[in-house]
Amino acid sequence: MENRTDVRAPLPLSQQWTLINAFGQRDLKAKFNGTLLGWVWSLVVPLATLGIYTLIFGGLFKMKIPGGASRYEGIQFVAVWLFAGLTLWGYFLSSVNGGISGLLGSGSLLQKVYFPAYAPVLGAGLAVGVQSLIEVGLLLTVFAFLGIFGWTWILIPFLFCLLVVFVQSVAVVLAIWNIHVRDLAQLVGVILQLMFFATPIIYSVTLVPAEKWGIPLQKIIGHMPMAEFIELFRSVAFYCAPGHWKSWVACAAWAGIAFLAAKLVYRKWGADLGERI
Template sequence: MQKFSASPVVMFTSVVRNRALIAALIKREVIGRYRGSFMGILWSFFNPIVMLSIYTFVFGLIFNSRWAGAGDSKPEFALILFAGLIVFNLFSECVTRAPNLIISNANYVKKVVFPLEILPCVVAGASLFHALISLIVWVAAYLIVFGVPPVTALYLPLVVAPLVLIILGLSWALASLGVYMRDVAHFIGLATSGLMFLAPIFYPATAVPEEYRGLLQLNPLTVAVENVRSVLFFGQQPDWQVLGIYSCIGVLVAYLGFAWFQKTRKGFADVL
């Protein structure tokens, strides 16, 4: 029986070695989502524009919501909220698809030469593409309302990278678990909804009673949401100490998820 290495070096080299295949599959994934539709890939721009307009109308005009520590501009709350939702949508799209990733690509399992470990990278890449489109819409709205975004926005790739590592680690683990336990997909749907409301997306972290803020930090989305909002909207540098710890956690989660995937993948063909 073929053995699959769980070395962290293999985790990195597999992505580098198969980068052309990953890029091709990401392109197919993005195009395939809109194949047959009248507007095609323009939907990837249209969806975030509509959602941002809805957030501005509902929270800015109907609820007259204001963000603690920010100004009183009506679109302000919508932009702050949308920045957090970009992070959540990136996380949610990957994690909720992960349990069915191997099952839905069962034809690849029996192909010995196909690197199954790249499938979570493909989903993450497609999700990053849609997150980038949403970010372009966010920047355009910011330009219209406030002018040029703060220069700290250049830190954005740095503060998102640890979250991507966490997403990959969870995706590898869940993709494997989903093969052996089909209930995982249903549980993850509930879990991601809970994580959305238990992260400071719809409210600032300061709104949470101080004795519970420690629990808020256990949410893998919290640090990413707070840092993305800080660098994009408030013009603040990320909390470097927290970001450093978060990055170490991201590397650890990515490796543990990859190692679990490699150790369990030899049974995929038998189960499927």
């Protein structure tokens, strides 16, 4: 094990990107290798989920777009409003789960040669990000077809940069902790299920009671990390409004906190995981 004396030596950025890209390409090839439809499968599940929620909330319960004017009436607007939230949540969910399994799946390789523990995690996030970009492209195309288009769309890349930093940082933290506490993956799965319904994805935060049992539920739920990102994305992309400056500050703050947490966790627990996996 003498070849591990320099495990904390940082790699040049170009080598880090090459390594992350290699893991991402591996995950993409593994996911669609041998399938008949290939990349089409990256849209089947989210579109099927969208169809189910649209029929239930838009068709059965006659859901109205929160804060929407008469121009947003119709099941087609309910569908794209839901899709906007489901797309971001799907990226978060798949990145976290993919990061945890990606690091575990690289254990045999990590035991033979050193590479940063975050490389397979970010590689898994890169693979998920490619699929999510396809979904976002489809979503924006449908938006434009429905006449939803505005100058605020130029803000979407900036929002997604903050989202990527936040999501991938969370994935790194959980993936490294999972190596030390193997029960964490199961616990994260349960928490993510609860978070899906606690986050205003398929409903508006205005439906949440302002206060319950002395707890400001609406404020707590509305300021959850993914709630902030989803609400701001809907504002910029769907409502064609720049969003409140406090929302941008909140998203930037969550991204910054998550990034600092990832650096701290990696330095303290993720420098050399080869013998733990």
